[in-house]
Amino acid sequence: MSKAVATQPLQTGKPRSVSRLWWRKLRELPLVSIIILLIVLVIPALLAEVIAPHNPFEGSLGKRLQAPAFFGGPSEHLLGTDHQGRDILSRIIYGSRISIAVAAAGILIAGILGTLLGLMAGYFRGWIDALVMRLVDITLSIPAILVALVVAAAIGARFSSVVFIIALVLWAVYARQIRGETLKWSQSDFVARARVAGASHFRILTRHILPNVTNTLIVLATLQVGFVIVFEASLSFLGVGIPRPNPAWGLMIADGRKYVMSAWWISFFPGLAIMLTVLSLNMLGDWLRDRLDPKLRQV
Amino acid sequence: MGTEILLQVNNVKKYFPITKGLLFVKTIGQVKAVDDISFTIGESETLALVGESGCGKTTTARLILLLEQPTHGEILLDGKDIYALQGDDYRRYRDRVQAVFQDPWSSLNPRIQVRDIVAEPIIVNHKLSRQEIRDRVEKILVDVGLDPVHADRFPHEFSGGQRQRIAVGSALISNPQLIVLDEPVSALDVSIRAQIMNLLRDVQKQYHVSYLLIVHDLATARYMAHKIAVMYLGKIVEYAKTEELFNNPVHPYTKALFSAALPSHPDIQREEIILHGEVPSPIDPPTGCPFHPRCPMKIGTVCEKEIQTLRCKDNTEHWVSCGLYAEGRPEPETGRQQ
Numbered sequence: 001m002s003k004a005v006a007t008q009p010l011q012t013g014k015p016r017s018v019s020r021l022w023w024r025k026l027r028e029l030p031l032v033s034i035i036i037l038l039i040v041l042v043i044p045a046l047l048a049e050v051i052a053p054h055n056p057f058e059g060s061l062g063k064r065l066q067a068p069a070f071f072g073g074p075s076e077h078l079l080g081t082d083h084q085g086r087d088i089l090s091r092i093i094y095g096s097r098i099s100i101a102v103a104a105a106g107i108l109i110a111g112i113l114g115t116l117l118g119l120m121a122g123y124f125r126g127w128i129d130a131l132v133m134r135l136v137d138i139t140l141s142i143p144a145i146l147v148a149l150v151v152a153a154a155i156g157a158r159f160s161s162v163v164f165i166i167a168l169v170l171w172a173v174y175a176r177q178i179r180g181e182t183l184k185w186s187q188s189d190f191v192a193r194a195r196v197a198g199a200s201h202f203r204i205l206t207r208h209i210l211p212n213v214t215n216t217l218i219v220l221a222t223l224q225v226g227f228v229i230v231f232e233a234s235l236s237f238l239g240v241g242i243p244r245p246n247p248a249w250g251l252m253i254a255d256g257r258k259y260v261m262s263a264w265w266i267s268f269f270p271g272l273a274i275m276l277t278v279l280s281l282n283m284l285g286d287w288l289r290d291r292l293d294p295k296l297r298q299v
Numbered sequence: 300m301g302t303e304i305l306l307q308v309n310n311v312k313k314y315f316p317i318t319k320g321l322l323f324v325k326t327i328g329q330v331k332a333v334d335d336i337s338f339t340i341g342e343s344e345t346l347a348l349v350g351e352s353g354c355g356k357t358t359t360a361r362l363i364l365l366l367e368q369p370t371h372g373e374i375l376l377d378g379k380d381i382y383a384l385q386g387d388d389y390r391r392y393r394d395r396v397q398a399v400f401q402d403p404w405s406s407l408n409p410r411i412q413v414r415d416i417v418a419e420p421i422i423v424n425h426k427l428s429r430q431e432i433r434d435r436v437e438k439i440l441v442d443v444g445l446d447p448v449h450a451d452r453f454p455h456e457f458s459g460g461q462r463q464r465i466a467v468g469s470a471l472i473s474n475p476q477l478i479v480l481d482e483p484v485s486a487l488d489v490s491i492r493a494q495i496m497n498l499l500r501d502v503q504k505q506y507h508v509s510y511l512l513i514v515h516d517l518a519t520a521r522y523m524a525h526k527i528a529v530m531y532l533g534k535i536v537e538y539a540k541t542e543e544l545f546n547n548p549v550h551p552y553t554k555a556l557f558s559a560a561l562p563s564h565p566d567i568q569r570e571e572i573i574l575h576g577e578v579p580s581p582i583d584p585p586t587g588c589p590f591h592p593r594c595p596m597k598i599g600t601v602c603e604k605e606i607q608t609l610r611c612k613d614n615t616e617h618w619v620s621c622g623l624y625a626e627g628r629p630e631p632e633t634g635r636q637q
Contacts, residue, residue, distance in 0.1 A: 189406035196364050197420040198393030211410035
């Protein structure tokens with residue numbers, strides 16, 4: 001007799017027009033951040049060969065230290081040239097690739113490692129938890145730049161060493177956050193139900209807990225891209241990051257340091273690129289966090 | 300109502316250690332959550348465990364669901380000790396015993412479609428084709444009063460009552476012999492409770508499944524259960540068939556519990572028993588009858604000694620653990636010793 005009840009179909013409102021719905025969704029996006037990111041980071045990285053006016057590695061010493069075009073320099077070099085006569089705009093355009101590659105590789109490795117360890121620690125507890133959390137505490141208590149200097153001294157400054165350092169510094173943030181979430185979900189009734197149904201640990205972790213922490217992962221990753229780009233620039237600036245003559249933004253700032261009184265543009269424009277990128281990434285990350293997981297606000 | 304015994308709980312105890320120290324862990328005490336309880340559940344029968352919060356009902360449920368290990372005692376399903384099950388026997392047990400939890404908002408994974416939530420027990424324990432799983436899910440959804448076209452939706456698209464139907468469907472899909480119902484209607488709107496209780500009663504007849512009903516609400520127990528065990532502080536103080544218990548409660552705690560529940564009609568005048576003090580801590584429970592420090596009928600040191608569970612004279616299925624009816628005391632309801 002109870003079967004007839006509660007079977008009313010659930011109504012879902014149908015939008016009046018599809019284009020209108022898309023327009024509303026578009027309006028909700030943080031458009032300024034996205035446009036800046038596209039202009040400074042994504043389009044240059046994808047189309048560097050097409051849009052860069054000059055070769056970023058070759059310059060002529062005759063054209064060194066030319067001022068930007070709008071600052072009295074020749075129109076050939078829009079943002080001027082550096083101390084070796086290389087076009088700064090082209091170097092910034094190619095440099096975006098390095099920033100993206102380093103951030104993507106570093107965050108991917110750190111994310112996978114941290115998530116794996118965080119899931120295990122939060123789910124199995126016991127000695128795994130104790131071990132992982134002490135490692136996290138140790139990692140977070142060591143100054144990152146110091147680690148970077150040691151690693152660079154040990155294995156040399158290469159692209160891979162920069163990625164390694166970034167992963168080494170960042171995994172702990174993931175591990176700690178994911179462990180906390182896992183701990184919470186492990187106590188939930190749906191995990192108890194899965195255990196009662198006979199699901200294996202692997203199935204519970206992958207089917208029940210992991211999908212519930214992906215929001216956190218996405219938000220965490222977006223918020224960290226900015227940090228990673230600044231960190232990579234710092235490493236390159238210190239000479240333990242991307243080696244010369246690659247056009248890494250941090251490296252370009254370091255190169256311009258000697259000329260900062262006479263040719264400020266060598267350091268200024270890469271610095272501006274970093275600032276715009278990180279600022280818009282952080283704004284995008286904040287927006288994503290508010291949309292997906294407002295509880296993360298303290299991170 | 301079946302007469303075959305399905306589940307047998309024998310002298311089960313569960314003590315949770317209280318530990319101190321971070322590195323050198325010391326046990327400084329024990330919480331006696333469940334302290335020596337025994338009961339049986341027959342086939343197609345509902346046994347309700349009734350008691351106030353903290354009395355060990357849920358721990359008992361978790362022990363039966365193999366979510367906790369008992370400190371002492373054994374639990375037998377079809378005569379086999381469930382803590383000794385290995386391999387295929389263990390998988391069979393997971394198939395035969397399912398659960399419905401209190402809160403339908405936290406017991407359904409928000410990221411999984413209803414279809415997969417319902418199918419989980421048979422996906423995990425059986426090798427079935429996609430089509431077979433699909434068919435069984437759709438049949439079960441109809442049986443619990445949901446429309447199969449909603450199988451692809453996510454839990455947040457359903458109301459509390461519908462969610463609890465989904466949970467019941469998931470518990471039923473593997474054709475279990477026993478479902479542990481841990482407060483299945485407490486989190487629901489009063490208007491929905493009757494629907495879910497009726498649904499549970501209907502599917503019990505249809506699927507010949509036994510229920511262990513964990514509940515604090517006497518009206519629910521009365522409506523659902525064939526037998527009721529009243530728990531207090533980790534012990535079962537009284538155990539009888541539902542109507543017998545309601546017509547003739549013997550233990551002072553049972554009487555107090557009934558007097559605290561709202562009557563079915565506001566004009567009904569009843570004896571009011573007001574208990575004083577708090578429930579003692581399960582870390583250091585009173586000796587003998589756990590109820591004696593608050594019992595209005597306490598008769599002296601008899602209550603502070605080990606109390607035997609006695610069978611009432613006129614009813615073979617009515618058991619009570621109370622000093623009033625200890626041996627040698629000529630009380631009308633008491634009979635021979637166990």
